[in-house]
Amino acid sequence: MAAALATCDMPAVIEGVRSARGWSQGELAQALTYSQSWVSRVVNGQQSLTVSQVHDLARRLEIPLDLLRFGGAGSPEASGAMRGAGALDGAREPDDVGTRGFGLGAREEPPGTGRNPSRRRDPARSVTMAPSGITGGRPPVGYEGHHGINETTAPALRSITGGQRRMDATSPARHLLPGAVAHVHLAEQMLGNARGTAFHTELSAAASEASGFAAWLSADLGDMGSARMHYRTAVVRARQAGMRLLDVYMLGSLAAFEIDVAEDPELGLGLVREAEHVLGPTAHPTARAWLACVGALAHAGLGDHVSAARSIRRAEREVDSPDNAQPPWPWVFAFDQAKVAGYRALVGVRLRSPHDARAAFAEAVAPAPRNVKQSALLKVELASAHAEAGDVDEAFRLAQEALTTGVRFDSERVVGRVRSFRRRYRGPRAHCVEDLDDRLSSLVTGIPISG
Template identity: 40%
Template sequence: MNWSTRSIREASRNGDYGRVVRLARTDARLSQRQLGDASGLSQSAISRLESRGAASYDMAVLARVASHLRIPLGIVGLAERVQVSGPMERRNFLTAAAATAAAPVISSIAPDRHTDDSQTAPVRMATTAYRRLDGVTPARQLIEPVRAHLQLVQNLAQGEEDDRQRARLAAAGSEAASLAGWLSWDMGDLGSARTWYGTSITAARRAGDHLLTAYQIGSMAQLEAHTGNGAQALALVTTARRQLDSPMAVADAWLLTIEALAHAAIGAAAAADRALNAAGDATDHLADEAPPPWPWVFPFNQAKVAAARLSCGVRLGLTEWISTAQDATDPVLTSGHEKQRALLLLDIAHGHLAAGRLDGAFAMARTALETGLRYRSGRTVERARTLRRAYKSRTPPRVVREFDELLHDAHL
């Protein structure tokens, strides 16, 4: 595609990015449905995008479509990625970025039993900032500063003489250790992930905070469920529930989705369905648009229940679960967390593959794999390999061969 043609330049200059998409799609000889399948969107969503004219656009959706069509981001009004080179520059960049990311959450962390104005609030804000950076930063670049941050929190706790303040710092350390576990999981280092999650559970217990302990045990259960250890995940979910002093809708809904994934890992479809239905009921009791309660960082909603059903459908080989849940996952697919979107795209690709739609499956999987390689996400790349193993043919079509070339060149 020649991006300097008069029609492209005029559409870009006028802010008619939908027309740019239509021109690029036509040049690529793709239908709206094919582009939608490859981008994780419906045909009607592509149609609406192309007909928006100079109106405002959902930048996340626009970026996904532009990425698949190889449209230079500047042409559709999106900033190019900032490149940071060298370990020292990267550390300095991440420190500055963490401070920037913390700015909007400062006012949201009000003093409570978990914080005070001296040490705990700042370290918790730093953890939250690093967690938000995870959505747009390779885990391998974040893990070192997060580990250094955790060491700082642990040193502060060891030197604290006041019991209440030491407990608050232990809770803050638990959050930081949990983030280190999440980053290790993303890198594909499951041994380190389990170690860090174990550290987070120990610190939460040391803090005497039952809700935080339940959250960290649930996080460990989530890891085990996703890696196929269903029985262990179910045992951990049961332990997590025992920590709760009273029923809490967000905790109930979240743990039920993990329970469903654990049942799916052992092939128990009926039990998984019951857990997902219960999770949906619990989510209905959550206040709309209300900020999530600590220690949850991001809101829990029906879109996340749908994403869990989609993942369960992949593990159970139930294509109807995948197809019915796909539309409800749009808020996750248009979120700012690219690595999470990539994992969900791979689940949707599994559904296309099971239905025999090879072009849509592997075009979507390629988009997800490119994200995984860009962020050096071992978890995403391994999921892409799982998808490829599910398709067997001695004469794979071109779209599969191109996917294979990209996958074979993956060196994380």
């Protein structure tokens, strides 16, 4: 390793660190936040590196730059490692690592122009010792203080996310989103600074929560692309944190988004199945019940009555478990029969079973949700059930109330759900229908309703 550092043999340095830390090449790629194919080419001597890329790799592996010798006596190894200094830089892919498991493949970076295919790595040269100060993933003494990372960093970031979430109940998403996105960038910066320290796991979790909230706000504003991007990052960071329940929570949240917002129940069901695989059969009942309910929505969206009912029954069994008293983090409230009834109602709406849906909504009645936007979304669902049952006046009264909330909070998600309800309605054109049409038209034209 000393010889590799002295000659800037980056393939040997990277391979030595990987071996010393017991990482697979995929784990190494995650640690470096480059794609695995790019890392493989570097390790095999097939990818030229620019000076800035060497600096970046050294920083991510916590290798002090003063240990690297870029021209050490003009050695062939040094010139080989740095050959092609004019190669394309900026090949890093920070947010696509580890997403293949749910159909989100990593992009390929542009290759360097100075590739040297003749210089392949000899397996016999694998180094099993890391340089002093980076063994076992621990940083050099004083590194944490240098980057301002300590035991208070992750709790501080999480408290900011928590405060933003509380404001979501009473604030428009468009007011919160710029700050939430800035907070994601801050969390990512702190996470990069903490690489190789004892605080990296906690900061990965904090970054995951920050991205998850930014995804929620983006979905509320109807920005599907940004919502998916933030949800993907949230899943990746949860996996890097190695926190199974957080991983499942973010995967399930992405599944719910695809099912309920993007209206792609097939993709959502695939994500639910992956989350169930990650969760395992012995996890906390709250997590199992919640995933079963999200899966029931996916089955209902696909028109599968039998599977939807089976998933709801499984959720009901889980919530009755004596182990379901205290919810596990990151869940805040235990999943109870009232919550399962709410999902049963949503399933009834999607399966066009209005009487079952209305009965389930009545069973799910509880204190009004603190988040008025969530309450508005439920009103639209209940409106759909009333419309299917022929109770037009009540259906459109609920839709009007939901629309008022959507306009008040600039929630494109709520307003869009009301529009969708109106498009699906095929009943008689009563006065209540015309009133809703007038309000929806006014939102588009900006012309106030007369009289």
